[in-house]
Amino acid sequence: MPKITINDQQYEAPPGKTIIEVADEVGVQIPRYCYHPDIGVEGSCRMCLVEVEKSPKLTPACATPIADGMIVRTTTPRVQQAVRYAMEFLLLHHPIDCPVCDQSGECWLQDYYMDHARHTSRYPGTQKTQRLKAHTLGPLVKLDRERCILCTRCVRFTRNVTQTNEITVFHRGHASEIGVAGDRPFDNPYSVNVVDVCPVGALTSTDFRFKVRAWFLQGTSSICAGCSTGCNLRIDHSARALGGGAPGYSATEGTIYRTVGRRNVEVNKSWLCDEGRLSFHTMERWPRLRAAREHGSPRTVAELLPVVHQRFEAIREQYGPAAVAALGSATNTNEALFLLKKYFHNRVDFRLGDEVETYRKRQDDLLRRWDKHPNTRGALDLGLGGDLGGLRGLREMAERRQIRGMWIAFHPQLVGEDAREIVDELRRLVDALEFSVVSATHDFPWMANARIVLPMAGWAEEKGTYTNFAGRVQITARAVAPPGDARPLHLMMSELLALAGVQVSADPAAIFDWIAREVPLYADMDYDAIGPLGIVPPARPAAEIEPETEMVR
Amino acid sequence: MTPARGGYAVDVPVINVSERARREPASVWSTFLAFGVTLRRLFLSLFKGDMPTIQYPEQQRNYSERFRGTHILTVRDDGSLKCVACYMCATICPAECIYIEAGEHPNPEIEKYPRRFDIDMLRCIYCGFCVDACPEEAIILSREHHQSAYTREETIYPIEKLIARPGIDMKGPGYRPNRPFAEAKLLDRQAQTTCPYPSTAGERHPAVLYESMILKRQ
Numbered sequence: 001m002p003k004i005t006i007n008d009q010q011y012e013a014p015p016g017k018t019i020i021e022v023a024d025e026v027g028v029q030i031p032r033y034c035y036h037p038d039i040g041v042e043g044s045c046r047m048c049l050v051e052v053e054k055s056p057k058l059t060p061a062c063a064t065p066i067a068d069g070m071i072v073r074t075t076t077p078r079v080q081q082a083v084r085y086a087m088e089f090l091l092l093h094h095p096i097d098c099p100v101c102d103q104s105g106e107c108w109l110q111d112y113y114m115d116h117a118r119h120t121s122r123y124p125g126t127q128k129t130q131r132l133k134a135h136t137l138g139p140l141v142k143l144d145r146e147r148c149i150l151c152t153r154c155v156r157f158t159r160n161v162t163q164t165n166e167i168t169v170f171h172r173g174h175a176s177e178i179g180v181a182g183d184r185p186f187d188n189p190y191s192v193n194v195v196d197v198c199p200v201g202a203l204t205s206t207d208f209r210f211k212v213r214a215w216f217l218q219g220t221s222s223i224c225a226g227c228s229t230g231c232n233l234r235i236d237h238s239a240r241a242l243g244g245g246a247p248g249y250s251a252t253e254g255t256i257y258r259t260v261g262r263r264n265v266e267v268n269k270s271w272l273c274d275e276g277r278l279s280f281h282t283m284e285r286w287p288r289l290r291a292a293r294e295h296g297s298p299r300t301v302a303e304l305l306p307v308v309h310q311r312f313e314a315i316r317e318q319y320g321p322a323a324v325a326a327l328g329s330a331t332n333t334n335e336a337l338f339l340l341k342k343y344f345h346n347r348v349d350f351r352l353g354d355e356v357e358t359y360r361k362r363q364d365d366l367l368r369r370w371d372k373h374p375n376t377r378g379a380l381d382l383g384l385g386g387d388l389g390g391l392r393g394l395r396e397m398a399e400r401r402q403i404r405g406m407w408i409a410f411h412p413q414l415v416g417e418d419a420r421e422i423v424d425e426l427r428r429l430v431d432a433l434e435f436s437v438v439s440a441t442h443d444f445p446w447m448a449n450a451r452i453v454l455p456m457a458g459w460a461e462e463k464g465t466y467t468n469f470a471g472r473v474q475i476t477a478r479a480v481a482p483p484g485d486a487r488p489l490h491l492m493m494s495e496l497l498a499l500a501g502v503q504v505s506a507d508p509a510a511i512f513d514w515i516a517r518e519v520p521l522y523a524d525m526d527y528d529a530i531g532p533l534g535i536v537p538p539a540r541p542a543a544e545i546e547p548e549t550e551m552v553r
Numbered sequence: 554m555t556p557a558r559g560g561y562a563v564d565v566p567v568i569n570v571s572e573r574a575r576r577e578p579a580s581v582w583s584t585f586l587a588f589g590v591t592l593r594r595l596f597l598s599l600f601k602g603d604m605p606t607i608q609y610p611e612q613q614r615n616y617s618e619r620f621r622g623t624h625i626l627t628v629r630d631d632g633s634l635k636c637v638a639c640y641m642c643a644t645i646c647p648a649e650c651i652y653i654e655a656g657e658h659p660n661p662e663i664e665k666y667p668r669r670f671d672i673d674m675l676r677c678i679y680c681g682f683c684v685d686a687c688p689e690e691a692i693i694l695s696r697e698h699h700q701s702a703y704t705r706e707e708t709i710y711p712i713e714k715l716i717a718r719p720g721i722d723m724k725g726p727g728y729r730p731n732r733p734f735a736e737a738k739l740l741d742r743q744a745q746t747t748c749p750y751p752s753t754a755g756e757r758h759p760a761v762l763y764e765s766m767i768l769k770r771q
Contacts, residue, residue: 099639099688100665134661210655210665213640 002068007075019061019072020048030074031083031112033090033199034151035062038269040160045151046086047112050074058082080116087117093129095146103201105214109149131177137167138186140206140274141195145177148202154178154194161271162366164188178202190366192278193271196261207278208258212238220479221262221532223466225331225374225459226276226415228359229367230468231268232533233259235280235460235479254480256280256460264533267472273368279414280460286412286442289455290484301454301485305492308407308452309499311435315405321345323404327394327429328384330355330373331411332489333464333476335511337375337382338519339493340409343500350379351390352422360469369469372413374476378467381521391425398432405435408450409489412442414459439489455486462488464508465530473525474534613724620696620727621679624672626715627691634712635691638667642683642692650676651683672715674700674708681728690735696724 001012004019006028013022018041023030033045041063049058053071058079061072073079091109098104131145150169155178158167166180166188180186186194195205217236224231237256259280261272292301312324325347328337332350341348359371379385388394397403410426412418427446430436438450441458461482467473482488490511494504504511509527516525523539597603607614616622627635638655656668683692697720702708 097664099641100637100663104639132661134657134664210638210657213644215644216640 002066002070004066004068005071007073013066015066017066019050019052019059019064019066019070022066023061023072023074028074030061031116032062033108033149034153036153036156036197036270038161038263038271039153039156039197042152042156045090045149047083049079049082049086051076051079083112083116084119087112088119088122090149091117091121092123093146094149095128096125097147101144101147101201102204102209103147103198103214107201108199129174136206137180137203138191140192140278141186142204142206142209143178144202144204145179147200148178149200150176150178151199152178153197153199154203157194157197158188161193162188162190167194189273189275189364189368190271192274193261196270196272205258207281212257217257219260220460220477221475222460222477222479223374223468223474223534224259224272224276224279225466225476226273226279226372227363227369228330228355228371228373228376228469229268229369230374230466230472230474230534231272231276231367232262232264232474233272233277234262235259235477237460237479253483256283256480262532266533267468267470267474268367271367273366275368275415282412282414283441283458283460286444288483289440289443289453289486292452292454292485294452301487301492304452304454305495306499308437309496312405312407315435319404322347322402324406325349325388325394325397325403326407326409327352327391328379328409328489329411330359330371330376330379331414331459332375332379332409333462333508334375334378334382334467334473334515335464335508336409336462336489336493337379337384338511338515339490339497339504340407341382341384342502342504343493343496344407346383346386347388348384349386349388349390349394350376350384352425353391353419356380356385371469372415374468375466377469377471378465378473381467381471382515382519391422391429395425395429395432398429404433405437406433407437407439408447409456410438410440410444410447411456411458412444439492441486454492455482455484456492457482457486457488461486462490464488464490465512465527468534470536471540472534472536473522473530475530475532616696616698616724616727618696618727620698621681621694622696622698622724622727623674623694623700623720624677624683624710624715625693625695625721625726626670626712627693628716634666634670634716635689636667636670637663637665637689637691638670639665639688641686641688645682645686647680647682648676648678650674667712670712670715672710674710675705684728685730687731690729690731693729693732694727695721696727697721 002015003010003012004022006023006026011022011026013025020030020032020035021037030050031047033047034042035048043060043063046060048061050061051073052059052064091113094109098107098110101107104110133144133146135143135145137143152169154167155169158164166184166186167178168181169176170179171177192205195203216238218238219234219236222233222235224233235256236258238254259272259277261268261270263270292299292304294304294307315323324344326340326344328340328348328350329352330350332340337348337350355371355373355376359369359373359376361370362368363370389396394403394406398406406429408426408429423446430438430447430450436450437452437454438447439454439456440447441456447453459476460479463478464476465473466476490508491506494506497504512525512527516522521539522537525537529535629635638653640653643651643653650673652669652671653667654669655665658664658666679694681694684694699720700708
């Protein structure tokens with residue numbers, strides 16, 4: 001292993017790595033615009049210049065492989081001056097329209113200007129080159145050529161990652177500018193990733209534009225619930241009230257403003273598909289269920305849970321234990337499904353459609369998968385389903401009066417629409433049941449005939465774990481509060497179990513410890529050890545583990 | 554009146570009232586003297602028109618040009634708001650009384666404008682930070698200080714009320730420290746076309762530097 005010295009500190013790194021990769025790993029800060037770990041090296045911005053001993057010129061750290069005995073310095077006056085002049089050139093024609101720029105507050109130009117440059121412009125404002133502003137590049141991306149620093153990250157994203165090659169650099173020298181040939185729309189299914197990689201405000205997301213300034217946002221690391229891939233993302237939500245004067249503005253529940261890809265080399269690298277990225281809007285598509293109701297009259301969840309328990313007990317006594325069952329969905333967390341399984345004595349199914357057949361099937365070469373539920377693998381790992389036959393089987397059993405009482409926990413699909421057959425089956429199931437409890441996130445028309453309707457917390461409103469298609473257990477976090485009286489399913493289940501005489505903690509970590517004790521696949525797992533990137537259970541047989549990284553080119 | 558150190562860092566003359574009362578005992582004469590003052594003021598105000606008070610609210614005093622009263626949103630020549638919805642005022646506001654919703658302006662040169670701009674006058678503490686923070690001099694304060702209303706909703710001022718209301722015409726603008734800069738930006742074409750900052754202090758031009766580096770290497 002070559003030994004390399006960075007700023008008088010010796011490190012060892014495998015051969016073939018570049019200086020900037022080693023520096024990132026050991027925590028030495030090197031400024032960069034064009035370098036991004038997942039889209040290849042360009043070396044055009046000249047920000048990562050470092051001094052390498054015995055080299056006459058400064059060397060770009062992103063494009064220089066390490067060698068044994070290399071001595072690198074990143075803080076010498078020569079390096080500082082080079083970075084400073086690079087910044088001055090990059091900012092020469094910058095419009096400095098930070099007040100209207102959406103990137104302001106998370107702009108790399110702002111950050112590196114304060115860190116490394118702090119120069120006064122030598123160029124009069126009126127002589128700056130004017131270019132195209134607020135140009136609609138595609139349905140989800142807007143381009144501002146004045147702000148562009150030509151780092152070509154977006155060009156390399158479409159060239160190397162999606163391999164669609166839409167964005168490219170036109171003209172040469174000072175006239176260079178990025179664009180799409182023939183002004184065709186930039187609309188590949190991963191287009192908003194170029195906004196994530198853009199270090200400046202040149203590419204902005206039409207969806208997020210002008211919604212909120214970046215410094216009002218608070219980030220929460222979570223998991224996308226759009227499909228079974230389980231991409232890592234950061235939910236940016238309101239951190240505090242944006243102004244007390246506005247009537248109807250609530251600081252307590254919070255709003256999600258956007259989601260941004262979070263780097264996990266094993267799962268999604270840095271990318272998200274557009275559907276998954278915008279899937280948080282699905283939560284606003286239908287009216288949210290804010291209060292519980294019984295026979296259509298409003299009640300609270302706290303007073304209805306004992307009623308639910310009594311009715312289920314009565315049905316079990318009268319018709320036998322098999323007359324009560326539950327239907328979860330693969331959007332519920334492992335914790336919720338596990339407690340559901342405990343309360344309903346294994347008579348729990350989660351299959352609404354063809355999740356089990358499709359959860360490993362790719363929709364394209366990158367990230368998307370056909371199963372639009374995040375936790376199908378987790379539900380299978382917990383041993384749910386069995387001989388109940390999914391939604392259709394449960395409906396048939398209910399119509400044959402084999403099942404009389406049922407709890408239906410329903411999350412809508414965050415990506416795409418729920419199939420019409422599923423909604424029809426659910427309506428028929430509710431109609432066939434003697435006693436039906438529906439816990440749902442939204443007020444859907446099909447549950448009009450349900451005896452008891454309970455509001456349930458949706459994605460980003462509850463904490464728990466999802467298991468992605470490859471068996472990686474990852475934490476989905478709570479970013480905002482559930483609306484009104486809504487509660488996470490695992491909370492309602494722990495209260496029902498307490499009524500049944502089983503004391504369970506309502507904390508997802510404690511429930512996961514119980515899972516680790518009881519489910520052989522999750523043996524020896526610790527909730528606190530899962531961390532932001534998730535872990536593959538050590539007990540999982542190697543043959544079952546899907547290769548994940550192969551998906552990203 | 555004896556100078557004394559009343560716990561202050563500097564010597565402050567402290568009037569000892571009880572001592573003064575001992576020196577100047579009350580008398581019938583001083584009572585009549587006081588009545589005399591009253592009668593003289595009555596006579597002056599009745600016949601000479603010498604009034605120390607004014608007939609508020611019909612009459613109002615003129616306040617300082619730096620008075621920090623109710624906000625004004627300034628407009629461009631075409632009557633549109635100068636505000637670009639950068640949220641600087643809402644960010645700095647210690648009372649969190651400014652609520653802005655930004656929208657996409659049809660003109661890409663302007664790009665952003667406030668679709669909604671509300672100031673809750675009951676929350677506002679009139680510190681003037683919003684004016685200091687504004688990069689466009691789009692928000693200034695006026696010399697108006699009437700916010701009395703019948704309902705709370707009326708005290709939340711929307712854009713229309715912040716642009717124009719009778720109080721602004723009556724009292725005029727107040728605190729606007731950035732006016733010289735804003736006017737220079739608009740009027741002084743010379744300042745815009747010539748480079749205002751020739752070089753940073755004590756720093757050589759890159760070309761000079763590279764030359765010296767090459768010389769050194771030789």
